[in-house]
Amino acid sequence: MLKTILFVLVTVLALNLKAQEPTVSEKLTEVNDKVNGLLERVATDEADLQKLAKIKVSGYIQAQYQNFETPTLLAKSQNYFSLRRVRVKFTYEAADGIKFVLQPDFAPGNFVLKDAYAVVNDRWTKSWSLWAGKFNRPNYEVEYSSSQREILERSLVVRTLYPGERAIGAKLEYNPQSTPIHMQVAILNGADGITVNNAAGTNLNAADNIDYDNSKDVMARVTYNLPLGSFGGLDFGAHGYFGSLKSMTTLTYKSDYTSSTPSYVGEKIGKNWLGGEFQLFADVLGGLSVKGEYISGKNASIGYAPAGAVLGSANFVNNFAGSYLYVIKNLGKRNQLAFRYDYYDPNTDIKGADVTIKQYDATSAWVKKASSKSDLATTTYGIAFHHYLDDNVRITFNYDIVQNEKVGRTSGISNIRENYTQADGQVVTNGIDYGTIIPQNVFSIRIQAKF
Amino acid sequence: MKKLNLLKSAIIAVLVGLVCFAFTAAPERITVKGSDTLVILAQKWAEEYMKTNSGANIQVTGGGSGVGISALINGATDIANASRKMKQTEKDKLKQRYNTLGVEVACAKDGITIYLNPANKVTELSIKQLSDIYKGVITNWKEVGGADQSIKLYGRENSSGTYVFFQENVVKGDYASSCQTLPGTAAVVNAVKKDAYGIGYGGAAYAEGIVICKVKKDDKSAAFVPTAETIKTGEYPITRFLYMYLRNRPTGETKKYIDWILGAEGQKLVVDMGYFPVK
Structure with missing residues (x-):
């Protein structure tokens, strides 16, 4: 009896076990379902990833230590650490040929939106592109990335003509596939970074997001890449600026400090200049380049009208010239040496010796305008050594030797002198003498990390 | 003056040192x-x-x-x-x-080779047909003389030179979103080998276990496979x-x-x- 019961139990258990175990076909179906489920999830994740892949984030941080040579110990700090640029660039490629770029600069105390533009490329010839928003003005040094520049800051003429480098407007670019020519034409508000003060000292152009006058400025740049066989290549070109500022007053002075012209409120005071550029790349001794640009023309600043007892300030139109020349040599794969000559004369109509002597006569209605240190030319010799620790980190030692144009001297003392205050608070009268070269050299050590 | 000479000497010394460093044997x-x-x-x-x-x-x-x-x-x-x-x-x-x-x-x-599965009846395609296939305009093999089956597209990732060359010279437009991108020509060949209705492209040297599709410049031209001769004479239309x-x-x-x-x-x-x- 017991045997029979045991036999029945074992048989039932065995059958039960067999019944619980899935068949191969069931197992396959289960695995198949699981795989299909996974494939669906992978497809969803892939679709999400593809959306994310359209967003590219890059940026760089430039931390630096600088030492400024000064006439003597000033109250102002002579050396400090600072963050020169802290930039993050977001690029969103919405579709093939359509791109949005946003680049804020998070430098402490100087948060600013550097770039914010959309680019639409033509999809047929792949040669034309239309830009709209805030972008770099068309100029070689302006468009050359700060993270690659061989001397730490742009040349003085470029910094003066294109404050903040960017401008708001629209730009058409032509980069044909078959010819190494590149053309850019931009229409800009033209007042970006410019101060237009009224009699009360209020900047009428403070909201430089919009234009303070109705006239638009035009910029154009054309370059051509000429291959020079195994020697290297020569890129050359020109750019021009054709713009104006709206006069807020009734008189315009010129930089010869002799002639003046009547103006009217609303008159377009022209600011036009032309520049020629070249970049020679030579495959000699492991990579050498020589790059230069010369820009010359007429710039303008706007005054304000006399109002009752308040004297008026005339517009000022100055003929200027500026140039720079870089010589850059690569030293192996990780080091680079650069030298730059940088010259800017804000007033080519008068020489240093004539500064303060040349002036407009005083009148009862207008602020007296005399030539001053702002008419002096500046020459800067820059030398920099870069070491690339890896693809992302660059250490730079940069020394700028800054030399001002000297003004005329009478009996050993020049006619432009300035007081300065020492660290202990004592004022040194006429301590800075523009009849000599004022010590203003700058030594910088910069670490740049890119990602 | 002494200070200036010292500075000049230091700069010259650094320059000479760096230039010497640049020419040290790597x-x-x-x-x-x-x-x-x-x-x-x-x-x-x-x-x-x-x-x-x-x-x-x-x-x-x-x-x-x-x-x-x-x-x-x-x-x-x-x-x-x-x-x-x-x-x-x-x-x-x-x-x-x-x-x-x-x-x-x-x-x-190299002749960019069009890979087909041996089970596929299609043996030749024109550049225009290839373009339409990879753009997603032609989606069924019957439109180019094959079976009534959907075309499965395999290609390279956009970091690949082959991807760029094929897009610029054959597709002449955007790849269809259904094109599956694979990391390497060997992976493309492998995918086509396993997929009876797959099509892929890549270097001639990788073509193993698949059928090489003949390619013609246009409907009127003769179709060729990439060989030393057809590449030298320019008869094979996708060479680089x-x-x-x-x-x-x-x-x-x-x-x-x-x-x-x-x-x-x-x-x-x-x-x-x-x-x-x-x-």
Whole structure:
């Protein structure tokens, strides 16, 4: 009896076990379902990833230590650490040929939106592109990335003509596939970074997001890449600026400090200049380049009208010239040496010796305008050594030797002198003498990390 | 004045030191990176060259033409292999970082091969048909004389030179979103091998276990498969040069290696490995 019961139990258990175990076909179906489920999830994740892949984030941080040579110990700090640029660039490629770029600069105390533009490329010839928003003005040094520049800051003429480098407007670019020519034409508000003060000292152009006058400025740049066989290549070109500022007053002075012209409120005071550029790349001794640009023309600043007892300030139109020349040599794969000559004369109509002597006569209605240190030319010799620790980190030692144009001297003392205050608070009268070269050299050590 | 002389002397000393440093002999290891199309040939070249030049140390890796060129610009490789020409934006980056325009060396020729599964009845396609297939305009094999089955597209990732070359010269537009991108020509061949209705493209040297589709310039032309003869005569319509890019004109061991590649021994290996010689 017991045997029979045991036999029945074992048989039932065995059958039960067999019944619980899935068949191969069931197992396959289960695995198949699981795989299909996974494939669906992978497809969803892939679709999400593809959306994310359209967003590219890059940026760089430039931390630096600088030492400024000064006439003597000033109250102002002579050396400090600072963050020169802290930039993050977001690029969103919405579709093939359509791109949005946003680049804020998070430098402490100087948060600013550097770039914010959309680019639409033509999809047929792949040669034309239309830009709209805030972008770099068309100029070689302006468009050359700060993270690659061989001397730490742009040349003085470029910094003066294109404050903040960017401008708001629209730009058409032509980069044909078959010819190494590149053309850019931009229409800009033209007042970006410019101060237009009224009699009360209020900047009428403070909201430089919009234009303070109705006239638009035009910029154009054309370059051509000429291959020079195994020697290297020569890129050359020109750019021009054709713009104006709206006069807020009734008189315009010129930089010869002799002639003046009547103006009217609303008159377009022209600011036009032309520049020629070249970049020679030579495959000699492991990579050498020589790059230069010369820009010359007429710039303008706007005054304000006399109002009752308040004297008026005339517009000022100055003929200027500026140039720079870089010589850059690569030293192996990780080091680079650069030298730059940088010259800017804000007033080519008068020489240093004539500064303060040349002036407009005083009148009862207008602020007296005399030539001053702002008419002096500046020459800067820059030398920099870069070491690339890896693809992302660059250490730079940069020394700028800054030399001002000297003004005329009478009996050993020049006619432009300035007081300065020492660290202990004592004022040194006429301590800075523009009849000599004022010590203003700058030594910088910069670490740049890119990602 | 003394101070100025001291400064001048210091600057001159640093300059002389740096220039001397620039010309110190670099170690003779050559790194090669880039095109997956070229990688098996590049590895063979390195292997054979090192057999006869015991002092040479050549390291070859793939990753795609774009990856190789980026590495060249970043200083991470000495030679970038590419199955397409360097783009203007890449040249500009090289100019900015190294002040050179780069040196281009055409080292082999290739016929971009269209891979089909042996089960597929289709044997030839025109450039226009290929374009429409990869754009997603033609989606069924019956539209080009095959079975009533959906076409499965396989291609390369956008860092690949083959991807760029095929897009610019055959597709002439955007790839269909259904095109499955794979990391390497071998993966494309493998996918087509397993998929009766798949189609892929890539280097001729990888074509194993699949059927090579004949290609014709247009409907009126004859169709050809890529062979040394049809590539030399230009009858096969999708041919291209394969390149090596360097930052500067090669010197020392690198020059010796490149001269060897372009010489009889190197070009013989080109043929042995299923590619086509430059001349």
